[in-house]
Amino acid sequence: SQELEQSPQSLIVQEGKNLTINCTSSKTLYGLYWYKQKYGEGLIFLMMLQKGGEEKSHEKITAKLDEKKQQSSLHITASQPSHAGIYLCGADDRGSTLGRLYFGRGTQLTVWP
Amino acid sequence: SQTIHQWPATLVQPVGSPLSLECTVEGTSNPNLYWYRQAAGRGLQLLFYSVGIGQISSEVPQNLSASRPQDRQFILSSKKLLLSDSGFYLCAWSVWGQTYEQYFGPGTRLTVT
Numbered sequence: 668s669q670e671l672e673q674s675p676q677s678l679i680v681q682e683g684k685n686l687t688i689n690c691t692s693s694k695t696l697y698g699l700y701w702y703k704q705k706y707g708e709g710l711i712f713l714m715m716l717q718k719g720g721e722e723k724s725h726e727k728i729t730a731k732l733d734e735k736k737q738q739s740s741l742h743i744t745a746s747q748p749s750h751a752g753i754y755l756c757g758a759d760d761r762g763s764t765l766g767r768l769y770f771g772r773g774t775q776l777t778v779w780p
Numbered sequence: 781s782q783t784i785h786q787w788p789a790t791l792v793q794p795v796g797s798p799l800s801l802e803c804t805v806e807g808t809s810n811p812n813l814y815w816y817r818q819a820a821g822r823g824l825q826l827l828f829y830s831v832g833i834g835q836i837s838s839e840v841p842q843n844l845s846a847s848r849p850q851d852r853q854f855i856l857s858s859k860k861l862l863l864s865d866s867g868f869y870l871c872a873w874s875v876w877g878q879t880y881e882q883y884f885g886p887g888t889r890l891t892v893t
Contacts, residue, residue, distance in 0.1 A: 700881055709786075709870055709884035717879070755824070759880035766812045766880045772823040 669694060669758045673771035680746050680778055688741040688774045690756035699739045700757040700768060701730050710755065713741075743776075751778045782807035786871050786885035794893055799844075799858040801888050803871030806852065811873040813854040814882060815846055818868040830854060866892045 672691045680686050690699065698717050702710040714723045716732035716739060723730050728750075729742045743750050753775050757768040783806045793799060805811050815827040826839045828846035836846050843862060847855045854871055868889055872882040 698880055702884075707868070707887070707889065709886045710872075712881050712883060715879055715881050757882075766874045766876065766882070767826065767829065768880060768882055770824045 669696075669760050669769035671756055671758055671769060671771035673754075673756060673774050675774060676772070677775040678777070680776070682747060682778055682780045683745055686743050686746055686776070688754050688776070690739045690741070690771055692737050692758055694737070696732065696736045696739070696758050697761040698759040699730075699732055699736075700759070701739070701741055702755045702757065702770075704753040704755060704773070706752070746776075746778045748778045748780060751776055782873075782883065784871060784873055784883060784885040786869075786888050788888060789886065790889045790891075792891045792893060793861050795863055796860050799856070799861050799865070799890070801856040801869055801871075801890075803854040803856075803885055804852055805854075805873045808852070808873065808875060810851060811875055813848060814872040814874075815854065815856050816870040816872065818870060818887075820867075824870070828856070861892045863892050866890055 674689045700715045701713040703713055704710045714725055714730050719734040719736045721732045727744045732739045753773040755770050755773045757770045760767050785804050787802055813830045816824045817827055818824050828836055828838055830836050830848045833848055844858050868887050870887045871885040874882045
């Protein structure tokens with residue numbers, strides 16, 4: 668199995684500020700997936716990282732996977748109220764053939780104007 | 781394009797009553813299907829997954845069951861609900877490939893009273 672620790676658990680920032688959310692695994696990550704969830708809604712897939720040192724961006728959100736493939740960070744530049752929600756990281760278990768993902772507990776982001 | 785539907789969106793049921801939640805996927809064939817529960821303050825808990833019609837695997841022993849009567853239909857059921865069954869239920873799908881990203885439905889909010 669795969670256990671993921673996310674930090675911080677919650678984050679409150681002023682609009683326009685930058686922020687970073689971290690996701691750490693005790694095992695090598697084969698694939699790391701970032702999702703966003705608004706309260707009471709389903710999860711929206713943001714991006715997926717596979718290679719050590721890989722970095723991807725989607726609008727003002729950038730995700731990186733470290734070289735050792737045990738930690739990923741999600742960085743938001745110039746945050747906006749639309750960025751508010753819960754961010755979850757997930758990891759796949761290549762030891763399983765079932766396409767299973769293991770998720771962290773999430774980071775609750777609040778952006779105040 | 782692919783879409784995933786869940787219904788009902790919200791449900792309030794008394795303890796001891798039966799449950800049936802439905803999930804359907806459009807625009808893809810032979811998807812892997814998943815049922816998750818998200819309780820307040822907790823992460824996503826995988827309940828069931830299915831790789832094909834009639835093939836169901838359970839992750840957590842409980843009074844819930846799942847069925848897949850058609851390729852793109854996944855049903856979560858219970859004969860007698862418990863208070864502890866309250867939560868946000870999410871259905872997700874994925875397809876076999878090099879990556880394992882899952883795509884989630886809008887969810888069903890279940891309150892057992």
